Amino acid sequence: MSKFTLHTPDSAPADSKERLQEAKESMGMIPNLYAVMAELPELLEGYQKLDELVRDSGFxxxxxxxxxxxxxxxxxxxxxxxxxxxxxxxxxxxxxxxxxxxxxxxxxxxxxxxxxxxxxxxxxxxxxxxxxxxxxxxxxxxxxxxxxxxxxxxxxxxxxxxxxxxxxxxxxxxxxxxx
The missing domain is CATH 1.20.1290.10 (AhpD-like)
Known part of the structure; x- marks a missing residue:
């Protein structure tokens, strides 16, 4: 059984709150992946930044x-x-x-x-x-x-x-x- 929290903008660490809220506004939802990653703001930020970079990488x-x-x-x-x-x-x-x-x-x-x-x-x-x-x-x-x-x-x-x-x-x- 997983012991990881599916964070919301209310429950997330301070440095993840804004990123989760932005996802909710732009996607209409907070993907559960983001909700889990929010536990470590650096992981969520890194993943989202890499997503932008991969999308801009020429493919x-x-x-x-x-x-x-x-x-x-x-x-x-x-x-x-x-x-x-x-x-x-x-x-x-x-x-x-x-x-x-x-x-x-x-x-x-x-x-x-x-x-x-x-x-x-x-x-x-x-x-x-x-x-x-x-x-x-x-x-x-x-x-x-x-x-x-x-x-x-x-x-x-x-x-x-x-x-x-x-x-x-x-x-x-x-x-x-x-x-």
Missing amino acids: DNDELTVLWQTISTYNDCHYCKPAHAAIAQQMDVDDAISKAIREEKSLDDDKLEALRKFILEMLEQRGKPSDDSLAAFRDAGYENKHILAVVLGIAQKTMSNYTNHLAKTPVDDAFKKFE
């Missing part, structure tokens, strides 16, 4: 979905898989992308499949992909900045996936239909 919405879903599926995050399926739908990403990743199947789009394979290699090899893997990623049209954006995405999702594992974060009602 389009399909690629962001591949990044987030591949990592969350690899880490078997019960919370992030449905949350990112919901986010993908909000970003007008084809549901087939999330479905294929969650079923650990190849993607129909060659460039997206190269991204998925590279992310998996990065995770499986702990950041030490083979020269062949790096070459295949570059041959698919990606650049060094995209290699580093994968590192940034892994950092972001490690924060959320591990938090959710530890806290057994309940899936928000808004994401349940994507479980």
Whole structure:
């Protein structure tokens, strides 16, 4: 049983209150992930900042979905898989992308499949992909900045996936239909 609190703006530590209130105003809800992370304001702030940075790292919405879903599926995050399926739908990403990743199947789009394979290699090899893997990623049209954006995405999702594992974060009602 989890002993982590799902904080509200009223119960959160002082340095998390504003961030939770802003999430509630902008999203219409406080995601349970944020509610858990609020216990350590630095974690919540770091996660939110990394989210902004990953979104600005040069990947389009399909690629962001591949990044987030591949990592969350690899880490078997019960919370992030449905949350990112919901986010993908909000970003007008084809549901087939999330479905294929969650079923650990190849993607129909060659460039997206190269991204998925590279992310998996990065995770499986702990950041030490083979020269062949790096070459295949570059041959698919990606650049060094995209290699580093994968590192940034892994950092972001490690924060959320591990938090959710530890806290057994309940899936928000808004994401349940994507479980």
